[in-house]
Amino acid sequence: MLQLLSLRRCDLHSIRPRNQAGNYGTRRVPAQRVYAAALAEPIAPAVQTLMTKVTGAEEARQAILDAVSGAKGRGKSGISSEAVDSLEEAVQILEDKGGIQAPTNSALLEGRWRLLFTTRPGSASPIQRTFTGVDAFTVYQEILLNTAGGARVNNIVDFGGRIGQLKVEAEANTVSRPLPGFTPRKGKGLPLFGKSESTPPSSPEVRIDFQFDRAAFDLAALPFKIPYPVPFKLLGDETKGWLDITYLSPDGQFRLSRGNKGTLFVLVRDPSPRERLLQAVERGAGDDEVQAAIEVLQDQGSPVPKPARSAQVFGRWRLRWSKQSGNANPLQKLGGNSGRSWQTIRQDGTVENRSVIIPGLLTLRADATCETASADRTAVDISIVYFDIGPIKLPFKLPRKDDRPPAYVDWLYLDNDLRITQGSRGSLFVHTREELE
Incomplete structure (x- = not known):
């Protein structure tokens, strides 16, 4: 029975036959055949029926997500033998079919990924087994291939916003972004840190070699970081490893990776x-x-510095969300809740606000002028409001400016297609850019 459990929980890496070159090749022995041979009996009909349904990439991807949904500790426990069967077959399908070609050259690999599931071979390091097996932590991996200082791979253990995180960072080396003077890891390494493999990749464009160079705890209660107590410079090859991107989905939202310790990783892009x-x-x-x-x-800060002074503010913006303050004027509340509101800011300093209250029947328009008050603030003066009732336009003049408190908009965030602003009365707005007609 123990032998059976061990076989059913074996790492997927160990049941993939190598070709003469030492690679894992494109053909793998299905896990079910290995199990069936060990048990000297056929696979359970229910499981076999499940497997025959998983044929396409999208089905295989969903099968993996379904299989790991009940796992505890990202695969430490809580996953049934049937789910293991489904997972292994679906992984095989995706790795055979392939996703994005040359993934280490793809912009889709960039960004932050959340770890959903990982196998736990005996060769995994104690640190890896400890942190990935705790559900209270969220584990991420950042892949940054286009930073000014060179490509990097960072592993992050998030303990929660009130506690902080541990970030372990590494320099990265790929075929298209070689790290000067870098030598890939060789040898199995010290048992304390887990047994490593030196298997060549199936293709050079799937492998990221890396070398850890720094790590620190960033705790919310402290104004400084605490270095992680590992002497990276003294450990030589023990700080090096590799990661093969064995499947990257065409939409860039899902990937499978295998590491030098014989571990399979299932990750989804973190928004x-x-x-x-x-x-x-x-x-x-x-x-x-x-x-x-x-x-x-x-x-994170606004990508556009000094947003109120930037030409990026010009154009037409669609209101996507607003939270009106209690003292906002009734017309603003009416337009802000219509769901069909736009603001056009022109380079001559004129502004048009338009809200469709009842399509084809009632539209609210407001004309205004604006000028830069500071790097983050735009002064606004609304001069006249129109109620367009069908073809009829009814103007409504506002009191003179001297009789009204000055109005303004504070720019909280601005990039090319998104802005977040707050009005002088505290109302909050999210707009996205739309092309002018």
């Missing part, structure tokens, strides 16, 4: 703070969730 905000707005998330996403994006 950037910008993507999280837009996703929350798109699905109509509650105000608290949207505001939390705005705060995270704000913490």
Whole structure:
């Protein structure tokens, strides 16, 4: 029975036959055949039926996500033998079919990835087994191929916003982005750090060689980072490893990787703070969730410095979300909640706000002028408001400026296609750029 359990939980790496060149090749022995040979009996009909349904890349991807959904500790436990069967067959299908060719040269590999599942061979290092097996932590991997200082691969253990994170960073080497003077790892290494392999990649464009060079705890309660107590410079080859991108989906949202310790990794792209905000707005998330996403994006800083002085503010912007303050004027509340509101800012300093209240029947328009008040603030003066009722245009003049408190807009975030602003009365707005007609 112990032998059976060990075989059923074996690392996928160990059941892939090598070709004469020592590579893993394109053909793999299905896990079910290995199990069936060991048990001297056929695969269970239910499992076999499940496998025959998984034939395409999308089905295989979904089968993997379904299989690991119940796993605890990212594969440490909680996954049934049937789910293991489904997982291994689906992984084989994806790696055979292939995704993005030459993934280490693809922009789709860039960014932050969240670890969903990993196998745990005996060759894995104690550190890897410890941190990846705790559900209370979130484990990420950053792949940064186009940074000014060279390509990097960073592993991040997130303990939660109130605690902080551990970030282990490495220099990276690829065929298209060679690291000067870098020598790939050789030998199996010290048992303490896990047994390593030196198998050549199936293609040079799938492998990232790396060398860890720094690590630190970044704790929320402390204003400084605490270095991770590992003497990287003294460990030589023990700080080196490699990662093969064995499958990268065409949409860049899902990947499979295998490491030099014989481990399979299943990862999904972690949305950037910008993507999280837009996703929350798109699905109509509650105000608290949207505001939390705005705060995270704000913490990163605006990509456009001194936004109020930038030419990026000009153009037509569509209102995607707003939270009106209690003292916002009734017309602003009416337009902000219509769901069909646009603002056009012209280079001559004129502004047009247009909100479709009832399509084809009632539109609210407001003409204004604006001027830069500071690097982050634009002063606004609304001069006249129109109610367009069908073909009839009813103007409504506002009180003179001297009789009204000065209005302004603060630019909290600005990039080429997204802006976050806050009005002088505290209302918060998210706009996306639209092309002028």
